[in-house]
Amino acid sequence: YEIVYPNTVFTCKKGQKFVSIADRTGIIATVQLPLVYLFSTRNNIFSKLTGLSYRSFQMFHKWTSRVVFVLLVLHCSFYLMFVNVRGDYIDRWGLMKWRCANTAFIAICITMGISFGRKFLYEFFKVTHQLLLIIFSVCSWYHCLTLGWIEYLGVAYAIWGLEYLIRVSKIIASGSILKGKCKIIYSTAAADGDGSGNEKTVQSIRIEINHSGWWKPYPGCYCWVKFLRFNMFWEAHPFTVVSATNAKNYNQLVFVIRVKDGITKKLANHISKQPNGECSLNLLVEGPYGNNIPFKQYDKSILIAGGVGFAVIYSITMDLCQIYRAQMLRGKRNGDDF
Numbered sequence: 001y002e003i004v005y006p007n008t009v010f011t012c013k014k015g016q017k018f019v020s021i022a023d024r025t026g027i028i029a030t031v032q033l034p035l036v037y038l039f040s041t042r043n044n045i046f047s048k049l050t051g052l053s054y055r056s057f058q059m060f061h062k063w064t065s066r067v068v069f070v071l072l073v074l075h076c077s078f079y080l081m082f083v084n085v086r087g088d089y090i091d092r093w094g095l096m097k098w099r100c101a102n103t104a105f106i107a108i109c110i111t112m113g114i115s116f117g118r119k120f121l122y123e124f125f126k127v128t129h130q131l132l133l134i135i136f137s138v139c140s141w142y143h144c145l146t147l148g149w150i151e152y153l154g155v156a157y158a159i160w161g162l163e164y165l166i167r168v169s170k171i172i173a174s175g176s177i178l179k180g181k182c183k184i185i186y187s188t189a190a191a192d193g194d195g196s197g198n199e200k201t202v203q204s205i206r207i208e209i210n211h212s213g214w215w216k217p218y219p220g221c222y223c224w225v226k227f228l229r230f231n232m233f234w235e236a237h238p239f240t241v242v243s244a245t246n247a248k249n250y251n252q253l254v255f256v257i258r259v260k261d262g263i264t265k266k267l268a269n270h271i272s273k274q275p276n277g278e279c280s281l282n283l284l285v286e287g288p289y290g291n292n293i294p295f296k297q298y299d300k301s302i303l304i305a306g307g308v309g310f311a312v313i314y315s316i317t318m319d320l321c322q323i324y325r326a327q328m329l330r331g332k333r334n335g336d337d338f
Contacts, residue, residue, distance in 0.1 A: 015085040022078035029071035030140075030149045033156040036064050041163040042224070042289060051291050062115075069112050076105050097143045104139035107132040122262075123235055167286055174285040175212035177228065182207050184268060184277035185256070202268045205257045207239075211285060213251040217241045219295075219319040220312050223253065223287030227267065235263050236286070240311035242318075253285065256311060295320060 001020040003013050010016035038044060039061035047057060111132045118125040137157060144150050187203035207225075226236040243254035259268045271279050295301050295316060305313040 012085060015082050018078045018082040018085065022075050022082060025071045025078065026075035027149060029068045029075060030144065031152050032064060032068050032071075033140075033152055034159060036061060036068055037156040037159045039064060041159065043163055043166045047291070053291070054289065066112075069108060072105060072108060076101070097146060100139040100143040104136045104143060107136040107139065111136070127234070170286045171284050173212065173214045174223075174287065176284070177282050178209050178211060178285055180207045180209045180225075180227075180281045180283045182267070182271050182279055182281055184271050186277075202259050202272060204259060205255075205264065205268055205271060207253075207255040207257065209253040209255075209283070209285060210251050211253055215288060216250055217243065217253060217288055218292045219316040220293060221288040221290045221315075222312075223255075223285050223289065225255070226284040226286075227263070228282040228284065229270070232263050232266055236284075237263060238289070240309075240315065241288070242311050242315050258309060296323060 001017060003016050005013050005016070007016060010019065038046070039057045041057075042054060044054070044057050046052070047054060111129055114125050114128055137153075137160075141150070141153055141157075144153055183206045184202055185204040185206055186200040220240070222238045222240045224236045224238050226233065239255045239257055241253050242256050243252060257264055257267075259265060271277060293316070301320065303313045303317060
């Protein structure tokens with residue numbers, strides 16, 4: 001940084017250096033915000049262009065956010081050192097942009113702190129993350145309104161707004177509020193004692209939905225499902241569609257969900273109390289998501305289930321079986337290949 005002294009604006013060399021570093025770190029952090037917002041979206045155009053998954057871009061979002069956080073810490077720290085040298089901290093607190101800056105910084109600090117517990121309290125993290133993001137966005141806008149670089153915030157907020165518009169559009173395109181036929185799938189295990197009897201335990205939930213038919217599921221796709229019950233309506237979770245081209249009714253979506261902790265356990269407890277372990281639930285379906293991998297281009301495929309489980313592999317396998325069966329009927333394959 002070029003230090004100019006004597007200076008009519010900055011009265012000392014130390015303060016001049018502090019404010020230069022503070023400005024630079026703040027500007028670099030601000031121009032990264034469009035990427036922070038873009039990488040967090042489900043409807044990310046880069047996902048379509050690159051074929052990378054939503055989970056990969058979530059990782060990019062986390063690390064870009066961490067870089068921005070470090071830059072904002074430096075921005076605030078050097079500005080505090082600058083006003084300390086000038087001795088006008090109290091006077092600056094009366095400025096609206098100064099208050100907004102502090103509020104935005106506190107919001108992002110709390111967000112980064114809560115993020116370490118997202119694995120254990122995900123729904124709490126998600127709700128607080130959204131609320132703190134709103135506070136950060138509003139305060140950042142008022143802070144930069146008179147300083148400049150507001151266009152970068154405008155792009156970031158436009159991406160955020162467009163994301164929710166697309167989400168709502170996908171829910172409407174799927175048929176808005178839908179009826180899901182839910183059924184418990186039990187696994188049978190040997191009972192304790194002499195082992196003469198069997199004991200049923202809840203293993204999975206099968207959900208069958210008839211949607212609008214405006215879109216067709218493809219192998220490996222998934223949807224975000226929101227169950228409209230009083231104790232879970234605010235949660236949305238991604239589930240893989242196991243019925244693709246092998247379904248007789250192309251308006252039909254079938255999910256087979258493994259029961260674990262959280263919403264799947266709540267859902268299983270509710271359904272298991274109903275007659276025959278079956279019931280209908282109102283729900284919202286947002287989708288489809290995921291990339292359609294071109295397995296049809298290959299004569300042989302090896303599919304390995306891992307990470308999210310067998311549901312993705314199942315839908316792709318069923319699709320390949322249909323393709324091979326059709327090729328056998330046309331004489332393009334023999335039974336040994338199948």
